[in-house]
Every structure is written in structure tokens, then in C-alpha cells.
Amino acid sequence: MSFKLTKFAAVLSLSKVHMDISVVIPLYNEEESLPELTSWITRVMTENGFSYEILFVDDGSTDASWSIIETLRLTQPTVKAIKFRRNYGKSAALNVAFEAAAGDVIITMDADLQDSPDEIPELFRRIKEEKFDLISGWKKKRYDPITKTIPTKLFNAATRKMSGIALNDFNCGLKAYRKDVVKTIEVYGEMHRYIPVIAKWAGFTRIGEQVVEHRARKYGVTKFGMSRFINGFLDLLSIFFVGKFGKRPMHFFGSLGVLSFFLGIFMALWMIGVKLYHIAAHVPYKREITDQPLFYIALVAIIVGSQMFLTGFVAELVTRNAPERNQYLIEKELR
Incomplete structure (x- = not known):
């Protein structure tokens, strides 16, 4: 102010x-x-x-x-x-x-x-x-x-x-x-x-x-x-x-969002892979994917990652339309 x-x-x-x-x-x-x-x-x-x-x-x-x-x-x-x-x-x-x-x-x-x-x-x-x-x-x-x-x-x-x-x-x-x-x-x-x-x-x-x-x-x-x-x-x-x-919020929110999103995807794929392996090997696997705590952790990570990426996207739009987006401190100038 x-x-x-x-x-x-x-x-x-x-x-x-x-x-x-x-x-x-x-x-x-x-x-x-x-x-x-x-x-x-x-x-x-x-x-x-x-x-x-x-x-x-x-x-x-x-x-x-x-x-x-x-x-x-x-x-x-x-x-x-x-x-x-x-x-x-x-x-x-x-x-x-x-x-x-x-x-x-x-x-x-x-x-x-x-x-x-x-x-x-x-x-x-x-x-x-x-x-x-x-x-x-x-x-x-x-x-x-x-x-x-x-x-x-x-x-x-x-x-x-x-x-x-x-x-x-x-x-x-x-x-x-x-x-x-x-x-x-x-x-x-x-x-x-x-x-x-x-x-x-x-x-x-x-x-x-x-x-x-x-x-x-x-x-x-x-x-x-x-x-x-x-x-x-x-x-x-x-x-x-x-x-x-301040002038590149997507680098912060986007990076964290992508990391969280793919971490959640990796956990979900890992659980699916374990389930498919047991099915292919005809090995009994009684635990459902949705019964595992890891499923909910993966779900939260995917949702949070998506939200953080969208936050960075919106912040980037706001920054690029701000009137002071291209204002920089100039110490000296020769013309």
C-alpha cells in the first residue's frame, strides 16, 4: 500500500x-x-x-x-x-x-x-x-x-x-x-x-x-x-x-502441481499393476484397490496436483494482464 x-x-x-x-x-x-x-x-x-x-x-x-x-x-x-x-x-x-x-x-x-x-x-x-x-x-x-x-x-x-x-x-x-x-x-x-x-x-x-x-x-x-x-x-x-x-507464479504452483499429480498417478498405477499381476498369475488377491489407504492418498495427490496447476495457470493469467508486468528497475541508461 x-x-x-x-x-x-x-x-x-x-x-x-x-x-x-x-x-x-x-x-x-x-x-x-x-x-x-x-x-x-x-x-x-x-x-x-x-x-x-x-x-x-x-x-x-x-x-x-x-x-x-x-x-x-x-x-x-x-x-x-x-x-x-x-x-x-x-x-x-x-x-x-x-x-x-x-x-x-x-x-x-x-x-x-x-x-x-x-x-x-x-x-x-x-x-x-x-x-x-x-x-x-x-x-x-x-x-x-x-x-x-x-x-x-x-x-x-x-x-x-x-x-x-x-x-x-x-x-x-x-x-x-x-x-x-x-x-x-x-x-x-x-x-x-x-x-x-x-x-x-x-x-x-x-x-x-x-x-x-x-x-x-x-x-x-x-x-x-x-x-x-x-x-x-x-x-x-x-x-x-x-x-x-512474483512474475512467474506458474513455475511455483505448476511445478508442485505436476509433481503431486504424477505422484498420485504413479501410486494408482502401481496398485493397479499389483492387482493385474495377481490376476495373471492366478494368485488370490483378496484386497480391493479401494480398500487400501494408498488409494485415497493417491486420489488426494491427484486432486491437489490438479488444483495447484490450475492455481498457477490462473495466477499466470493475472500476472500477464497486470499493468506493472513489464516494469523493471533501471539503474543506468545510455542513449
């Missing part, structure tokens, strides 16, 4: 001027941490001589977060902000912020002070000098409970295996992007966990990692529950399928 600023956001001077860094901070009910975080980012940027903007996206907060942002804006013109009318989720906040960001390098971080702005100069240097498309933070030492760290490790391992991207921490909120990356990709649903995977499928393959400091939460409580692990796994499957088979 494409979120438009005029529809969902109240905007404070989102001017498109050249600058080094856009710091993107999605937030939901983080009123206590915003003044300290803004002051910290400002100090780091001033010390390093960066031109910058701090772009807050208030994801429908019900506390005083927006009022505090408005107050910060009065004394710091680098503060810019977008406010959603209701809570849409972190992916929506990032997608809208990516559209609005003007910096050559975009840094994303959480608003809870668990990410350190002191990491920004090195992230910026690696994007600009080492020519990375994306640098993902790795919170090697975490201050989270074991109920959060163990599932996170499992999901990171599964994502590494399925995506082929050698990152230890896909879900770290502290990341740095080359501007072209955020202007190309679309983040929706709860796909913010897998932005490196989305970037890779979009052709941005120079993805690196940097060990970053993870700080204990100073104010408030986490806004994410256990449901995010189930949703995260489903989102990973969605990204994998769309990225690999």
Missing part, C-alpha cells in the same frame, strides 16, 4: 533540499525520550559538521509525543515531522518517511533510546566511502529478555537461510541506506523486519553489517508483543515467494 503524506500526515516543512543525512525515527507513545534523543542527535551532527534533518513519524500516538515534537521544532528547524491520524504500524511509518527524506544517506533508528546516535558517523562513512547500499546494525550484546532473544535468533537464522544474506540481526532498527535504496523499495504490512531482503530483491546487493551498541530501555515499555514473531515468519514467506515467483 502506498501511503501519501497529504492523506495520512500533518507535515512540518518537509522541504526537498540537499543534505548529508536524514535521521528517520518512527515512534508510538515515546514522549519521555524525544527531547533527550533530539539533543543527542543534534550534538553528534554538530560535532561532525553534517547537514541533516531529523524526521519523526508519529504513528498515531495517544500521549503527548506530538506536542513535544512541535515544541522541539520551535527551537530546532532541523526537526521535521509527520503525524498519522491512527496507528498504522512501523512499516507504514518508514515507507512514508522514505518518501519524504531528503538526505544522501538515510539513517533509521528507534525512538526509545536503545539505539545510540553515536553510531551515525561510522554508518555514514561506510555508505559514502565503502559504497554500501545498506548497512544493518547488529546488536551483538542485547539487554532484552530471553523470551525475545531466542525467537529473534531463530528468525534471523531462518531469514539468512532463505534470503542468502549474511546478516546476524535483520530486525535491528538502526540501519543506514543509500538514498537510491529507500526511493526504490516499498515497505508495507510488517515488512520492516526484512528491508535488507526487499532491497536485495530490488537489486541492491551491497549489504553490510556493523556491530552497534544496544542500550537498555530507559523510559516506558516495548510496544511489540509475541504476535510479531508469527507475523514476521509469514512476512518472510511472502517476501521469499513474491521476490522469487
